[in-house]
Amino acid sequence: MPQSEFESLGSTLLVHVELPQAQSQEDLKELQLLAESGGGDVVFCVSCKREAPDPSTFIGSGKVVEVSDAVKAYEVQTVIFNNKLTPAQERNLEKAFGVRVMDRVALILTIFAQRARTYEGKLQVELAQLQYEQARLVRGWTHLERQKGGFGLRGGPGETQIELDRRALRERIAAIKKDLDVVALRREQNRSLRKKNAVPVVSFVGYTNAGKSTLFNRLTNSDVYAANQLFATLDPTLRTVELPVIGKAVFADTVGFIRHLPHDLVAAFRGTLEETAQADLLLHVVDASDEHKEANIEAVNAVLKQVGAEDIKTLVVYNKADLIEDSADEIIRDDNGAPHRVYVSALTGFGIDKLLSAVSELLSDNLCEFTVKIDGRHGKLRSLLYASNAVDSEQYDENGNCLLDVKITAVDAAIIDSKTNGALSDTCMQEKKPWIQSNEFDFDSVN
Template identity: 55%
Template sequence: MFERPKAGQLAVLVHLELPGGDYEADRLEFIELAHAAGAEVLSVIGGSRRQPDAGLFVGTGKADEIAESVEAQCAELVIVNHPLSPSQERNLERRVKCRVVGRSGLILDIFAQRARTHEGKLQVELAQLHHMSTRLIRGWTHLERQRGGGIGLRGPGETQLELDRRMLRERIATLKRHLDGVRARRAQNRQARSRNEIPIASLVGYTNAGKSTLFNALTDQQVFASKQLFATLDTTVRRVELPGLEHAVLADTVGFIRDLPHDLIAAFRATLEEARNADLLVHVVDAADPERAARIEQVVAVIDEIEAETVPRLLVFNKIDQREGESPRVERDAAGVAQRVWVSALTGAGLDGLRDVLAERLNDSDRRTYTLRIPSRAGRLRAQLFAHRSVRAERQLETGEMEIDVEMPFERLRGLCVAAGIDPPPDPGSVEAWEADTVK
């Protein structure tokens, strides 16, 4: 019979080098995650494998090395910087004689500590229950014992595992109903902003890139900001003053990270919808991070996962005060559109230029009217156009297609068309002429 060991804070960390990773950068981030969770790191055990071991993930030899380290240092916890299956977690715990936590469990624990609002706590609890449900099925064999004995409990009854599984399902269903209400309220707020034609920019980026500090600097707010991973979990939306724009709002969202647990992305979908429905994604990058190129790719992967890939983006390189000889500047593409801005949210360098660029990118002056022919297979595109309140007229054609007059910025329309599998229009500033009624 297998009873899970009790948890503690004295931890041995395990990080293996697998193909395709950056061993040293991932190891340093892992140590920072462990500290963020409140662990007292006793040692870090490294190694390399071509592929994970099916039973233990780390292999039998490495598992014995971990067990010796745990015994020698009286460790209470082993944290593995990789996703572990329930059976791998259970097998490794039996081998090392202490509790084992994988990367997903570690990140979930940090989120549980940092959640402050009612919504944030609901989202974290939902992610934890999804994670726990898989562990109930394969990790806790003692829960398979039958309820029995005593008045009112005789007979076949339910196993403890079945009871716990049912309670989890009921709690998950309750949390989902609550979060559906949150999603509905956010949708109403977005519709109100859309009716009033208030443009919104949403800050996204790798955790600890300085999004909240930049948010405070642009909005004159005092949202909690700290030099730590996942300092901010709850989305905050505030008005921002931009030159030439009467109204505009800025949203600060949860930071992203490599291998963000899928359960967590699903639970925070209501929050991340602020990014998906924004007029502009402001991708904040730590300019002083030597791994910034990899961090950009990892954030883009999460943006694609939350289906925000069609939203126009602006790269903002923050923390230039930490790079010797770096100066604030705006970089533009061949068409003159600002694509990169270099700033320091801490010192304020370059923030005036960033405000000008945000006003430029959010300004409706580039809105044009196009006539699209939407085939029946592109019903999602039609729904998105209505969601953006961009449809000015709609006509049913004899061919079964819908002819729609749309007014919206060129970049957003092109992104939506590409996502729907429809040939995008050429840049209206180029020499190519776009005959809108031929778009199919």
């Protein structure tokens, strides 16, 4: 349904249930941020501990009475559980409270629907919503009677109605997948073009509200929407930047991750998230001031594994360094000497130079390195190599010839060789055209 038809959360009551299973633990503060990001006004919270969920109401009859009283006292419009509810539990709770009830998964889906702006983003969110409803339709279809808004479908009791609902869901899901296949084909064509032109891609990933978009804006001089709220950015954004030595690169800002990201959402956004798996480098942005940063890092790594991006070269970027005391103003390296972590502040600009240096160093693994020997006849070649920031060092031999140690991308090498009528190839002291080994590029396209 159209995004404008979403029912406001209004005054919201949160229910936080602590269960002994580690995988069931959620953060109450994070739930409050989610509710506020979804437009809710949190007026009260109820917390409790249970050994296991009550099959009928999740929280048991005593807590149902307590929450019901709070709903009346605070004039609550929406009750949000920090746990996943079954359709039957949701239905029983709504009957007891007399207001809308939703769980954490439905809340995240609602936020995503509010944030989607592009055609692809809206399709992906709708697909996730319908797949979520399809699963609930099979397990507990009578809950559709109470749908008054959000992303649900209206339906009434009766075998005929549920079959109609099922068919409508299947047909709409199939139509959305077909449309997304067309979008995916276009994305693959763009990706192939970037690969053909040997343009490296740097993808920003991280837990939601880690400051990815603010950092992206500072590095690319862009104005991507950034706010202190969860999932401020949903639709991916690509920008071209110039990096030292590397030259042109594409920076990609992506949606933030969260613990226990709904499976339907990961599946629906797989096409977009696969851009991450195709990147040459990941910038894993972490909120350095967050007390749960280690758990957040694990949550992001879990999603990266789901989309096949766990083996992509990664630089960990501790953002919001202005909010902590022990920020290192240096590139922290791993056991092999490669850049592993940097501290930055997207707000103040602290550490940005170190970040760009580390990115260039990690991407330079894909550069061609060779030495050229030139004399006075090759002034144009020398000028072009320096203009491309490709000269690593310069020295002279005993005969007065200039020896340039060159570090350059395959595409720039091919272009310079063409512009100098093969002078780069002729002056190379190793084999001719060593950049040909970087065979991703269509060298025949260089004129």
